[in-house]
Amino acid sequence: MNYYTISQLAEQFDISTRTIRYYEERGLISPIRTESGQRLYTKKDRAVLKLILRGKRFGFSLEEIHEMISLFDNDRTGRKQLEKTIAYGEQKLKEVTERIEDLMQLKQEMEAILADFRERLQKLEGVE
Amino acid sequence: MNYYTISQLAEQFDISTRTIRYYEERGLISPIRTESGQRLYTKKDRAVLKLILRGKRFGFSLEEIHEMISLFDNDRTGRKQLEKTIAYGEQKLKEVTERIEDLMQLKQEMEAILADFRERLQKLEGVE
DNA sequence: GTTGACTTTTACGTAAACGTAAACTAAAAT
DNA sequence: ATTTTAGTTTACGTTTACGTAAAAGTCAAC
Numbered sequence: 001m002n003y004y005t006i007s008q009l010a011e012q013f014d015i016s017t018r019t020i021r022y023y024e025e026r027g028l029i030s031p032i033r034t035e036s037g038q039r040l041y042t043k044k045d046r047a048v049l050k051l052i053l054r055g056k057r058f059g060f061s062l063e064e065i066h067e068m069i070s071l072f073d074n075d076r077t078g079r080k081q082l083e084k085t086i087a088y089g090e091q092k093l094k095e096v097t098e099r100i101e102d103l104m105q106l107k108q109e110m111e112a113i114l115a116d117f118r119e120r121l122q123k124l125e126g127v128e
Numbered sequence: 129m130n131y132y133t134i135s136q137l138a139e140q141f142d143i144s145t146r147t148i149r150y151y152e153e154r155g156l157i158s159p160i161r162t163e164s165g166q167r168l169y170t171k172k173d174r175a176v177l178k179l180i181l182r183g184k185r186f187g188f189s190l191e192e193i194h195e196m197i198s199l200f201d202n203d204r205t206g207r208k209q210l211e212k213t214i215a216y217g218e219q220k221l222k223e224v225t226e227r228i229e230d231l232m233q234l235k236q237e238m239e240a241i242l243a244d245f246r247e248r249l250q251k252l253e254g255v256e
Numbered sequence: 257g258t259t260g261a262c263t264t265t266t267a268c269g270t271a272a273a274c275g276t277a278a279a280c281t282a283a284a285a286t
Numbered sequence: 287a288t289t290t291t292a293g294t295t296t297a298c299g300t301t302t303a304c305g306t307a308a309a310a311g312t313c314a315a316c
Contacts (some may be wrong), residue, residue: 007262017263022304036312038263058231059187062303082249089242096235102182103228110224113200114217121210135292145293150274164282166293190273263312268305275300282293 003040006031012046013053020049026062028052028069048073058099068092131168134159140174141181148177154190156180156197186227196220 010017023029024039029048031039041049048069055065071085071092138145151157152167157176159167169177176197183193199213199220 005262016305018306019304021264026303036263037265038312054230054234056303057187057227058234059185079249079252082245082252086242086245086249089238089245093235093238093242096231096238099185100228100231100235103186103224103231106182106186107221107224107228110217110221114214114221117210117214117217121207121214124207124210133292144275146274146276149294154273162282164293165295166282257316259314259316261312261314264310266308268307270303270305272302273300275298277298278296280294282291284289284291286287286289 003042004046006039006041009041009046009049013049015053023049023052023062026066028062028066131170132174134167134169137169137174137177141177143181151177151180151190154194156190156194 004012006017006020010020020029024031029041029045029052031041031045033039051069052062052065055068056062060068067088071088132140134145134148138148148157152159157169157173157180159169159173161167179197180190180193183196184190188196195216199216
């Protein structure tokens with residue numbers, strides 16, 4: 001298998017190494033170590049990092065992202081655990097759905113405003 | 129016309145008065161004042177506040193939201209101004225569109241994971 | 257085998273977005 | 287008329303999410 005160093009990942013995602021170490025401090029990512037203590041990241045670690053950054057773009061806090069990651073990550077075997085996980089997941093899914101609807105409304109409003117501006121510009125050009 | 133007090137707005141949106149004053153500090157909202165210096169908010173101010181909070185939910189910084197507000201707010205009359213505004217608006221619209229697509233992908237992934245969990249639960253219940 | 261790039265931990269610094277407390281004034285209620 | 291209640295400014299405090307610098311160890315290249 002193949003590993004990434006911290007600076008490789010940092011470059012790939014255009015973030016600092018400090019940022020990656022900070023995510024580790026907060027328990028969001030857990031790379032293995034070489035004998036001498038250097039961090040090594042697997043493809044899976046990379047995927048987690050990608051997930052973190054996407055969550056951030058959506059305005060989720062690291063705390064929320066942490067919750068979501070443990071949702072996907074932990075193999076919850078017990079029935080109660082599964083039910084809890086599903087309930088939590090359904091709630092998060094609902095939140096995401098609401099956000100999408102909200103954003104689509106914003107999009108429509110922006111399009112309307114833009115249409116208005118374009119019309120104004122047309123009139124100005126007509127006069128000229 | 130009808131005005132809102134700061135605490136009325138705070139209650140309506142479930143935020144603190146400090147938060148509203150902070151948005152004013154940052155130039156995002158500009159209520160009128162009574163003779164004695166108390167803030168009064170119009171329907172339009174309320175709409176702006178709503179916009180701010182929506183922007184925040186989407187993960188935009190107050191700085192970005194400030195920009196967007198002045199975009200919608202200022203009556204830009206000159207041709208150059210109009211063109212600039214339209215260009216900026218189109219860019220923001222693109223960002224929003226991308227975000228929607230991104231979120232929809234996240235939604236699908238979450239749905240897949242949830243389906244998997246539900247299947248596991250089914251199997252457990254079948255055994256029981 | 258030493259220079260230079262990279263990594264580690266520790267620790268203090270910082271910007272954004274408010275929270276909170278003090279000291280005071282105005283409005284509303286009793 | 288005088289308590290509450292709500293509002294104001296000023297200013298320091300706090301959390302999140304890192305930035306930055308120091309001191310020391312390690313890896314890669316020449």
